[in-house]
Amino acid sequence: MSGEEEEMLLSSNGDEFLKAKCLMNCEVALILEHKYEQLQQMSDDPMNQVSQVFEKSLQYVKRFSRYKNPDAVRQVREILSRYQLAEFELCVLGNLCPETVEEAIAMVPSIKTKGRAHDDEAIEKMLNDLSLIKKFE
């Protein structure tokens, strides 16, 4: 991740973000929808029980999820995990689904920093794998 992000995550935010797992929008959509269904079962008017933050977040992740099927979501995380990415990088790529290597590097500049094993070919393969999941979702 970029210098600023790392600094924020490690210094001012204490331990929580060190162990924090990043979530892609599609993963959050599954979690929030599940919670919303649980609330629906327990009461007739779930909308009253959830905060505005929850509502706005649910609307947002539903609108901006690239993958809707839970199996596809699982596959995306699995595939991206094979490429030695930081959590933050994995989620930005999973959220934005860049189409070209150039775009991927613009979205996550840290994958190209010195010493990391990601050459253009590896990045291209990763993007191809991602788009295959989308095709067969």
Add this chain to the structure above:
Amino acid sequence: MFFHIVLERNMQLHPRYFGRNLRDNLVSKLMKDVEGTCSGRHGFVVAITGIENIGKGLIRDGTGFVTFPVKYQCVVFRPFKGEILEAVVTMVNKMGFFAEAGPVQIFVSNHLIPDDMEFQSGDMPNYTTSDGSVKIQKDSEVRLKIIGTRVDATEIFCIGTIKDDFLGVINDPATA
């Protein structure tokens, strides 16, 4: 960016809630108190997903209330400087436009909108390129980069840019 983190909070419970449903009462109070809140440190707490641990209760001197340390897992939304994300435009004016990403509001100043886009006032104020091919108006989806965040008591506010490569209006390939 959404994160799944473990937080801890000391919950105070009045003795009227003790008994068989103590744990449930504690968890509902936790959800009521914490979900939807925002702090500079963790961002917005969107939803509590589970309780990791509830410690032994300690009776407060003089009041009879009992304090329980509760460790819980939750989904939070915390924007970071340098992060690139997608957002929905909510308002456009000649100073720039406002967009929303989940619970966070982001302002993009007209200085950080590409020079070839001009503000057009009217019923549906918008920014449009000179050839009319790209338009930013209310409800447009844009990809932007966060360049600064500010935290006040109850929310986080960001400023962003769409002036870099690969930023700007998102073209849905399905409709292209």
